[in-house]
Amino acid sequence: QVQPVESGGGLVQAGGSLRLSCAASGGTFTYKPMGWLRQAPGKEREFVAYINWSGGSTFYADSVQGRFTISRDNAKSTVYLQMNRLRPEDTAVYYCAPALGGSNHRPADFGSGGQGTQVTVSS
Numbered sequence: 001q002v003q004p005v006e007s008g009g010g011l012v013q014a015g016g017s018l019r020l021s022c023a024a025s026g027g028t029f030t031y032k033p034m035g036w037l038r039q040a041p042g043k044e045r046e047f048v049a050y051i052n053w054s055g056g057s058t059f060y061a062d063s064v065q066g067r068f069t070i071s072r073d074n075a076k077s078t079v080y081l082q083m084n085r086l087r088p089e090d091t092a093v094y095y096c097a098p099a100l101g102g103s104n105h106r107p108a109d110f111g112s113g114g115q116g117t118q119v120t121v122s123s
Helices: none
Strands: 003-007 010-013 018-025 034-039 046-051 058-060 068-073 078-083 092-098 117-122
Touching: 003 092, 018 034, 018 092, 018 117, 034 068, 034 078, 046 068, 046 078, 058 068, 078 092
Parallel strands: 010 117
Antiparallel strands: 003 018, 018 078, 034 046, 034 092, 046 058, 068 078, 092 117
């Protein structure tokens, strides 16, 4: 079974940037639609961004629109999330997961992520 492996998180000041990566363990995500989700302590998992199989179509949560960019490199079977102008409310564990269909902008539209990568934004 293909397992996502997220990396790139860390501690950053508000206004800073981070780039998250999602690689595939045990297979490939090439040509699979993918998404990024996040979960803050005490909160439910939240949709962040979606990308189709080719990278030609993307969709973002309102809270990150204009600040985050999802992209992919199918040759490397890797999905990225470039996060700019980070805010303290972006603090969460970030997961990538394959899209299962449906609207592609709800947590239920995505499969299980990996261990996740922690992003902490200080004010």
